[in-house]
Amino acid sequence: MTIVAYSYQRFSSLDQIGGDSLTRQSTLAESYARDHELELDNRLTIRDLGVSGYRGQNAVHGELGHFLTAVRNGRIAPGSYLLIESLDRLSRSNILQAQNLLTELILAKINVVSLVDNRTYSEASLTADPLALIFALIVFIRANEESSLKSFRAKQAWIRKRDSAGTQVMTSRVPDWLIVCKATGQIVARSERAEVLSTIFQLALDGRSPFEIADHLNARGVCRWRGSQPWTRPTVSTLLRNRRVTGVLPLYIATHDNGETSRRPIKLLADYFPRLIEPEAFLKVQALASTRRRGGNAAKLNVFANMLFCAGCGAPVRHHSYGEYGRAILACDGARILHGCNASGFDYDAFEIITKKQLSRWIHDDLPWHQVSDPNQHVFRAVQELSDLQSSLSPRSPGGAKRRAGATFYAEVAKLEDQIDDLIFNEHGFNAKAVKLTSKLAAYLDEEIYENTVRVKCNMLLRQLGARLVVDFDTGWVGLSHNKGFERSWSMEENP
């Protein structure tokens, strides 16, 4: 029976790939295998490229971890050889971990060979020469010190570089709107891009969404800085969040804990880049964006946000607060961004008034949500009663223990209610939950005062019911579909 040898080739960083490290290790492994009449298994060559041995990543996650697993579940036969250029390649993490790794391999009946000094570590060899274990330990200690020092030096060099920033350009990589002047080494703005940047921030300050800003730039034929694609919502919002526009250079430092690398900012270097946007304006834009992100903002402008689609091309239809004559319009993405659809736009306010009335009619006349079939009627009533009970039981009432008891009861009721909701349906497929949603929606749609919170709730309820509106800009027809298949359509010409 031939004994198999596996060669463990590791690179502490990708930089070494170009070097002769791989060739050297392969040659050493081949000649060792030849000399000792071992069969070198090249199929299972373990190359965890780029996984650094220092920080112990390769023991936990890397190929050596896989190797150990393969030994444990018998895929690698006991008595096999693991050929390593030098023991310090095994692991540069802390000494205990490195030693543990070696011990685990040996206990799994693997012969670990250090090729540079031709030492074999096995149960037999260590029993014969226990001092060899001390030797291995010394190798680990030295390797660990060496790489700590290397890591420390690299960090120091970067810190020095950072401290001298301001007097010299730290990196030739500058944001897209800037350029490093070859003659002087100064960072300067590209004037036409600086202009675009200021337009983008001005529009954002005016309350325009990144989507609308992208739209604005595309409509005016402004080219994107990279690639030939049109401006998009993500490209604009990334720019709006980039604090480098105020001239600041954020400095990061990489830290390593438990094999995890993370980057954290350590300071902001002011006036490193040319300041194109005033910090006050930048902060104002951030504040505006965070209110937008908190959600529901789209629905404040457009009650039908995220549920409108173009009948011509199927693309989403969106609200634009600056249509012709400064009026809000609804327009199809296909027409405004991709230019593949020739749908025109609708005046938003008129659309909202008509659609609201149509939806209200739909709920009251067409939708059989309140038509409860008899066997279930008492259950519906029970749900209603539970729901009322729930609202009367405020967990905010005073008294700690009482409040906690109240909260528990409240949660129990809610759970029970949910269970009932899931169980029952009326004959049209409306369960109690859908009935509640719909009755709320009906109340909102009929409300005269139409505050933002109501608009947001209305939008949420409509979407929960699966309502979709398809808008035909050519004929003025609007079609409503619903996830239970109750459809309705109307013309924008007739005002109910």
Ligand SMILES: [Zn+2]
């Ligand atoms: Zn379209």
